Structure formats: structure tokens, C-alpha cells
Amino acid sequence: MTALLESAPGYRARHTLxxxxxxVRQLRRRRTLVMGGVLAALPFVLIAAFAIGGTPDGRDNGRITLMDTATASGANFAATCLFVSAGFLLVVPVALFCGDTVASEASWSSLRYLLAAPVPRARLLWSKLAVGLGLSAAAMALLxxxxxxxxxxxxxxxxxxxxxxxxxxxxxxxxxxxLVVAFIFxxxxxxxxxxxxLSTRTDAPLGAVGGAVGLTIIGNVLDAVTALGDWREFLPAHWQFAWVDALQPQLEWGGMVKGAAISVTYALILFALAFRHFTKKDIVS
Structure with missing residues (x-):
């Protein structure tokens, strides 16, 4: 079948989808617009909160935290927004854009028609993944x-x-x-x-998105278990705030390099599993 398609006049696999x-398809979806609106609204919510509650004064045993410097300048406020959102809020758009992309097509019963267009399975996944990561990066930069x-x-x-x-x-x-935004991404x-x-294994978008968010939360919980000792260093969650080292007079790379290496390693394995499963999957929806 592949040979026949490749020999068809004008057909080029790399030109499909x-x-x-x-x-454009993903950008126009309501969930993309809603997610963008939520991220864009957060800074104004925090500004209103500071206006109502007053300037942070560092009451935590006299220690000054990043939150206490939020109103010092626009740069401090941006860093504070990243600090309060990196642990959970910025997880949501990544899980949404990458977890909803294939599963939603399956739930709409349009996946098999895309493949019959014909769009090669690997090409379909590469397009979905690239757009999902692109929208995730845009969400990271928007805030x-x-x-x-x-x-x-x-x-x-x-x-x-x-x-x-x-x-x-x-x-x-x-x-x-x-640099902080790049590391968070x-x-x-x-x-x-x-x-x-998960999106390649289920026809339920909510299951893929919720599963990714849930597993990420479990990783955060495990990182809080000090009894695990040095084993926590193999958890991506252990390095999620290593970017704080970038907000020092002397830039420290050690934690960010280790965190990036752990994250990329796990990500490549998971992406490979997704492609391996999808290329052999019986598409019925």
C-alpha cells in the first residue's frame, strides 16, 4: 500500500498535513483561547491582590523571599509570576496541548479519516507533537x-x-x-x-490530559519524601525550581544542566513509546 501511495502522481508524504x-486548527480551538486567557489574566490578578493586601513584607522569620520582592520592579513581578505558576499552572497547558492533540481526533472519529487522506502515521504524530510543543512554548512565553x-x-x-x-x-x-522560561519549558x-x-493510547482527551497532570503531581509528592534520599535526584520534579540559580549575581548552571538532562531523557523515552505504539495501533475511530 505504501509503495502504491509513494508512486501516485504528485504524492509526497512530507507534504501531507x-x-x-x-x-491553525489547534490555535482556533476554544481550549487554546481559554488557556491563553487564563495565563494572560494571572498577572493582573496578582497585581489586584497586592493592591488589596498591600506590599509583601517578608514576615517569614525575617527571611526575604522572591514573593517579598514582587513589587520592586516589573522584572521582579515577572519572576514572581513564574515562581507561583511553575509548580502547577504551567503544567496544565503542556498537558493540554500535548495530551489532547491525538486523543481528541480519536474521540471525534476523525483520526482514521486523517490517515486515509492519506497521511502517514509518523507524519501525523510529528505534526501533532511539533504543534503541541510549539503551543506549549508559546504559553510559557505568554505569562x-x-x-x-x-x-x-x-x-x-x-x-x-x-x-x-x-x-x-x-x-x-x-x-x-x-533563560528561566527556557529551562521551565x-x-x-x-x-x-x-x-x-497517553494521547496515543486512549480515545478520551480528558484521560490523557488528567493522567499527565496526575502523574506530574505524584512526582512532586515523591520529591517531598525525604526518606528517598538521593533517589529523588532521578525525579524531574526535584529540579523544577533549579532555575532560581539563574536569578543570582553569579549564574549557576549545575542544577539546571542536571534537571534538563533528566527531563530530556525521560521525554525522549516517552516520545519513542508513543511513536512505537501508534505505528502498530489498530485505528478504529
Whole structure:
């Protein structure tokens, strides 16, 4: 069958289901717009909370935390938004965009028609995965961009005040924040891999998305179990806040490199499992 398709006049497997077409399809979906709206609204919710509750004053045993410096500048506010959302909120769009992508087609009974177009299975998965990761990256960038703009208007532009004391030069602030966003995205590749793998195994989008979020939460719980000792270093959740090392006068790479290596390793295994299963799967929906 493959040989016949390849020899058909004008047929090119790599030209089927272009990324642009898949991107537009996913971008116009209601869940994409809702997720974008939630992420864009968070900075304004926090600004309102600070306006009502007053400026954070670091009452935790006299220790100054990142939250306590939130209103020092727009850069501090953007860093605070990332801090409060990295543990859970930013997990949701990754699980949604990567977990809903294949399972939703199956639930609509349109998956078999896409493959009959004909779109090769590997090509279909690559398009779905690329768009899912692209939208996830866009979601990661949207939050700090809105937070930086809104925070600058509300609190002014200035150097990044560090909880450990001192400040980070204004010229270094944006590159450091960009590095933080990049690391958070890489650290969430495990969630993307889980969601994408589950999406190829179920016809229920909620099961794939919820399963990925649930397993990520379990990883966070296990990381809190100190009895596991050094075994926790093999958990992606153990390194999810390693990006805090980027908000230091002297940039520290050690934790971020280890966290990125763990995340990418797990993600590649999960992506491979997804492709392996889908290429052999009997598509009936």
C-alpha cells in the first residue's frame, strides 16, 4: 500500500498535513483561547491582590523571599509570576496541548479519516507533537511577557532585586528571565511526553490530559519524601525550581544542566513509546 501511495502522481508524504494547517486548527480551538486567557489574566490578578493586601513584607522569620520582592520592579513581578505558576499552572497547558492533540481526533472519529487522506502515521504524530510543543512554548512565553509589561506599568522598570541581597543589572534582567522560561519549558518536556504517550493510547482527551497532570503531581509528592534520599535526584520534579540559580549575581548552571538532562531523557523515552505504539495501533475511530 505504501509503495502504491509513494508512486501516485504528485504524492509526497512530507507534504501531507502541513504544520501551518495543524497549527491553525489547534490555535482556533476554544481550549487554546481559554488557556491563553487564563495565563494572560494571572498577572493582573496578582497585581489586584497586592493592591488589596498591600506590599509583601517578608514576615517569614525575617527571611526575604522572591514573593517579598514582587513589587520592586516589573522584572521582579515577572519572576514572581513564574515562581507561583511553575509548580502547577504551567503544567496544565503542556498537558493540554500535548495530551489532547491525538486523543481528541480519536474521540471525534476523525483520526482514521486523517490517515486515509492519506497521511502517514509518523507524519501525523510529528505534526501533532511539533504543534503541541510549539503551543506549549508559546504559553510559557505568554505569562512572563504579560507579567513584565503589566508589572512595569504598575511598579516601574528597574534592576532585578535579588532575595539574597543585591540586584541584577537591568541589561542582564531580560536574558536571565528568558533563560528561566527556557529551562521551565525543558523541565516540562516530561509532562509533554507523558501526555503525548497517553494521547496515543486512549480515545478520551480528558484521560490523557488528567493522567499527565496526575502523574506530574505524584512526582512532586515523591520529591517531598525525604526518606528517598538521593533517589529523588532521578525525579524531574526535584529540579523544577533549579532555575532560581539563574536569578543570582553569579549564574549557576549545575542544577539546571542536571534537571534538563533528566527531563530530556525521560521525554525522549516517552516520545519513542508513543511513536512505537501508534505505528502498530489498530485505528478504529
Amino acid at each position: 502541513p504544520l501551518r494547517v495543524e497549527f 512572563p511577557l504579560v507579567a513584565l509589561a503589566a508589572g512595569t506599568v504598575a511598579y516601574g522598570w528597574g534592576p532585578l532585586r535579588l532575595p539574597t541581597g543585591g540586584t541584577l543589572a537591568t541589561a542582564d534582567t531580560v536574558p536571565r528571565l528568558a 525543558v523541565s516540562q518536556l516530561v509532562t509533554a511526553g507523558l501526555a503525548f504517550w
